[in-house]
Amino acid sequence: MNILVVNAGSSSIKYQLIDMTTKLPLSSGIVERIGLEKGVIIHKTFLNGEEIKIKETFPIPNHAVGLERVAELLTDKEIGVITDPSEIKAVGHRLVHGGEAFTKTVVITNEVKAKVKELFPLAPLHNPANLTGVEVAEQVFPNATQIGVFDTAFHQTMPEVAYRYAIPKTLYNEMGIRKYGFHGTSHKYVSEKAIEYLGKQDAKVITIHLGNGASMAAVDGGVCIDTTMGLGPLCGLIMGTRSGDIDPSIIFYLVEQKGYSIEKVSNILNKESGMEGLTGDTDMRDVEDRFHKGDAEAVLAYKMYAYRIKQYIGNYAAAMNGLDAIVFTAGIGENDTVARKLVCDNMDYLGIELDEEKNNIRSKNIREINRANARTKVLVIPTNEELEIARQAFELIK
Numbered sequence: 001m002n003i004l005v006v007n008a009g010s011s012s013i014k015y016q017l018i019d020m021t022t023k024l025p026l027s028s029g030i031v032e033r034i035g036l037e038k039g040v041i042i043h044k045t046f047l048n049g050e051e052i053k054i055k056e057t058f059p060i061p062n063h064a065v066g067l068e069r070v071a072e073l074l075t076d077k078e079i080g081v082i083t084d085p086s087e088i089k090a091v092g093h094r095l096v097h098g099g100e101a102f103t104k105t106v107v108i109t110n111e112v113k114a115k116v117k118e119l120f121p122l123a124p125l126h127n128p129a130n131l132t133g134v135e136v137a138e139q140v141f142p143n144a145t146q147i148g149v150f151d152t153a154f155h156q157t158m159p160e161v162a163y164r165y166a167i168p169k170t171l172y173n174e175m176g177i178r179k180y181g182f183h184g185t186s187h188k189y190v191s192e193k194a195i196e197y198l199g200k201q202d203a204k205v206i207t208i209h210l211g212n213g214a215s216m217a218a219v220d221g222g223v224c225i226d227t228t229m230g231l232g233p234l235c236g237l238i239m240g241t242r243s244g245d246i247d248p249s250i251i252f253y254l255v256e257q258k259g260y261s262i263e264k265v266s267n268i269l270n271k272e273s274g275m276e277g278l279t280g281d282t283d284m285r286d287v288e289d290r291f292h293k294g295d296a297e298a299v300l301a302y303k304m305y306a307y308r309i310k311q312y313i314g315n316y317a318a319a320m321n322g323l324d325a326i327v328f329t330a331g332i333g334e335n336d337t338v339a340r341k342l343v344c345d346n347m348d349y350l351g352i353e354l355d356e357e358k359n360n361i362r363s364k365n366i367r368e369i370n371r372a373n374a375r376t377k378v379l380v381i382p383t384n385e386e387l388e389i390a391r392q393a394f395e396l397i398k
C-alpha cells in the first residue's frame with residue numbers, strides 16, 4: 001500500500017510517497033515559491049536502487065496547481081512510480097498545532113477541519129497553510145483518506161504541572177495559553193526506537209532533536225512528560241535563528257528603549273537570533289568550520305548551544321528521577337560530532353560518558369556512542385518524520 005505524506009507551508013509543499021511494504025520512499029520532492037512569478041518543483045523517484053531527479057520551473061499560482069503537477073509526475077509514463085492516483089490509499093498531512101483538541105492522529109473530517117481553523121490564532125503561520133494542503137489533496141486525490149498527524153499530539157500527555165505557566169489562570173482558561181510543544185512526531189519516533197533498542201519498556205529517555213528548529217523531550221516509559229518548546233516554537237534551546245529561552249524583560253526593554261514594534265521584536269527573536277545572532281551564520285556546518293579554526297564567536301556560540309542542552313538534560317533527569325538514555329537526532333544531532341561532544345563533556349555525574357571514537361564514526365544507522373561501562377546510553381537515532389506520519393496513517397486505515 002502507498003501513502004502520500006504532505007507537509008504544506010505557506011509557499012511550499014514537501015511530499016513523499018511511501019511504500020508501506022518496504023517502508024521506503026518511491027518518490028519525494030518539494031514544490032517551492034508557490035504564488036511567486038516562478039515556481040519550482042524538485043521531484044525525485046527511487047526505483048530499482050536508482051535515483052532520478054528532475055527540476056521544473058514554471059508559474060505555480062497556488063497549492064492546487066503544484067499538487068496537481070505532483071500527481072502527474074507520480075503517474076508519468078516514463079518516470080512515474082504508480083499508474084493511477086487512486087493507488088494512493090491515504091494522504092498523511094503534517095498538521096502543526098492541534099491545541100488541546102487533538103491527542104492523536106485522526107481521519108480528517110469537516111469537523112476536524114473546523115477545529116484546525118479554530119486553532120489558527122495559536123499557529124498563524126502554519127495551520128492555515130496546513131489546511132490549504134488538506135483541501136487541495138482532497139481535490140487531487142479524492143479516493144484517498146485524508147489523515148492529520150499533529151506536531152503537538154505526542155506532548156499532550158504532559159502533566160499540568162509541566163504545561164501550565166504561572167500567569168493569570170484566565171489566560172489559560174479563556175485563551176488556552178499553556179505549553180504545547182512541537183516536533184512531536186520526531187520525538188515519538190526516536191523515543192520508540194530507543195525503547196526498542198534498550199529493550200526496556202519503562203526506560204527514562206531524553207530525546208534531543210537538533211535541526212534548524214530544535215527541542216528536547218523527557219519521555220518516561222514512552223510517555224512525554226515535558227518538552228522545551230511552549231505555546232509557540234521560540235523557547236527552549238538555542239536554534240539556527242531563534243533565541244530559545246530568554247528573560248521576557250528583554251522584549252519590554254526593546255519596546256521601551258528602542259521603540260520597536262511587536263513585529264520587529266518578533267522578527268529579531270525568531271529570525272535574527274540563535275546561531276545567526278551570535279555568529280552571523282545560521283547553518284551549523286558554517287559555524288562548525290569557524291569553531292575548528294578557533295573563531296572566538298563560533299566557540300562561544302557552540303558552548304552556549306551545548307550549555308543550554310546540558311541544563312535541560314539535568315532538568316529532565318530531575319523531572320523523571322532517573323535517566324537511561326539520551327538520544328541525539330535531526331540534522332545537527334545526527335551529524336555534528338562537536339555539538340554532541342560539548343553536550344556530553346563533564347556529565348559523568350549523570351552517567352553520561354562519551355566514547356570519542358564512536359562519536360566520530362559517520363553512519364545512517366542507530367548507534368550507541370557512550371563508553372562501554374557508562375551508566376547512561378548515548379544514542380544517535382536518525383529521525384524519519386515522513387515515515388512516522390505514513391506509519392500512523394497506515395494504522396488508521398489498514
Ligand code: ADP
Nearest residue numbers: 210211212213282283284285330331332335336
Ligand atoms: P530542519 O528539518 O529543521 O530544517 P534538519 O534536521 O535538516 O533541519 O537540520 C538542519 C541543520 O543540520 C543545519 O543547521 C545543518 O547545518 C545541520 N547539519 C546537516 N548536516 C550536518 C553535518 N554533517 N554536520 C553538522 N551539521 C549538519
